[in-house]
Amino acid sequence: LAKTTQPISMDSYEGQEVNITCSHNNIATNDYITWYQQFPSQGPRFIIQGYKTKVTNEVASLFIPADRKSSTLSLPRVSLSDTAVYYCLVGDGGTDKLIFGTGTRLQVFP
Amino acid sequence: EPEVTQTPSHQVTQMGQEVILRCVPISNHLYFYWYRQILGQKVEFLVSFYNNEISEKSEIFDDQFSVERPDGSNFTLKIRSTKLEDSAMYFCASSGLADQETQYFGPGTRLLVL
Numbered sequence: 001l002a003k004t005t006q007p008i009s010m011d012s013y014e015g016q017e018v019n020i021t022c023s024h025n026n027i028a029t030n031d032y033i034t035w036y037q038q039f040p041s042q043g044p045r046f047i048i049q050g051y052k053t054k055v056t057n058e059v060a061s062l063f064i065p066a067d068r069k070s071s072t073l074s075l076p077r078v079s080l081s082d083t084a085v086y087y088c089l090v091g092d093g094g095t096d097k098l099i100f101g102t103g104t105r106l107q108v109f110p
Numbered sequence: 111e112p113e114v115t116q117t118p119s120h121q122v123t124q125m126g127q128e129v130i131l132r133c134v135p136i137s138n139h140l141y142f143y144w145y146r147q148i149l150g151q152k153v154e155f156l157v158s159f160y161n162n163e164i165s166e167k168s169e170i171f172d173d174q175f176s177v178e179r180p181d182g183s184n185f186t187l188k189i190r191s192t193k194l195e196d197s198a199m200y201f202c203a204s205s206g207l208a209d210q211e212t213q214y215f216g217p218g219t220r221l222l223v224l
Contacts, residue, residue, distance in 0.1 A: 032211055043114075043201045043215030044153060087153075091211065097143070097155035097166055098203075098213060 004088045009105040018075045020104050022088030025069050033064060033071045036087045038103070044087065048073070075106075083108045112136045114216035116202050122222045123192055131187045131219045133202030141210055142185045143203040144177065146170070147218075153201070159185065192223045 006022040024033070032051055036044040048055055050062040050071070061074040075082055085103040115134045123129050135142050144156040157167040159177055176188045185204075189196055199220050203213040 034211065038153075041199065041218070041220070043203070043218050046212055046214060049212060097158060097168070098145075098153075099155065100153040102152060 004090055004101055006086075006088050006101065006104045008102065009107065011107050011109065012078050013109050014079055015077050018078050018082070018106060018108075020073045020075075020086055020088075020106070021070055022073070023070045024088070024090045027068050027090055031068075031090045033062065033068075034089045034091070034098075035060070035062065035073045036089065036098075036100075038085045038087065044100070047086075078106075078108045080108050080110060082106065114202055114204055114214055116200075116216040116219050118219060119217065120220045120222075122224065125194055125223055126191050129189050129192055129221060131189075131200050131202075131221070133185045133187070133204075133216055134183050135185055135202065135204030136206070136214055137183070139204035139206045139214075141165075141205045141207075141213075142177075142179070143205075143213060144187045145201045145203065145215075146198040147201065148195075148198045156187070156200075189221075192221075194223050197221055197223045 004022050004024045012018045032049055034049040035047040037047050038044045048057055048060050048062045050064050052064050055062045063072040085105050087100050087103040089098055117132045142159040145153050147153045155168050157171045157177055158165045174190045178186050199218040201218045202216040205213045
């Protein structure tokens with residue numbers, strides 16, 4: 001499984017757009033990029049998944065450049081409730097397990 | 111929206127006791143998983159289960175651990191003889207045939223071994 005690197009923490013203010021970048025230099029051809037969110041004492045929650053270019057859903061956007069060696073999770077107009085840990089995971093889907101790193105701890109201030 | 115449920119939400123047990131953690135995956139899902147998260151640490155994969163058998167397990171999942179799908183809805187994790195270091199949040203997850211790579215997690219069971 002490809003190793004991922006993302007910032008340990010980020011701070012933002014309510015209403016701002018937050019972009020969290022993850023690098024995955026060893027991503028394989030079959031790998032998808034998936035982002036999860038975790039609140040304290042809760043299970044990880046699926047946010048978004050993509051393979052290339054841009055994916056958008058009601059919660060976030062995921063930008064993946066052509067070389068796919070990095071990806072950026074974009075959260076538009078964050079609120080206090082977006083304070084959480086965000087995990088970037090890379091895998092081929094055919095692999096059962098999800099390998100979580102330490103994630104990015106996002107703190108949103110009023 | 112369908113969700114994974116887990117019981118109990120909290121469990122306190124004495125070292126050496128057996129515990130069974132229960133999960134009800136999303137009803138049409140076919141792949142089931144257990145993860146754990148020790149306080150302040152990463153989420154760690156324990157085991158995956160498909161077609162009534164273990165498909166993959168981690169080094170953590172030793173002989174003290176077992177999983178079972180006793181009926182059409184429940185998925186259980188049994189720890190035969192708990193150790194202090196088994197104290198953690200245990201998360202069940204499930205995924206469907208169409209999008210196996212998207213796993214949906216339950217709220218977790220907080221296990222405390224004294």
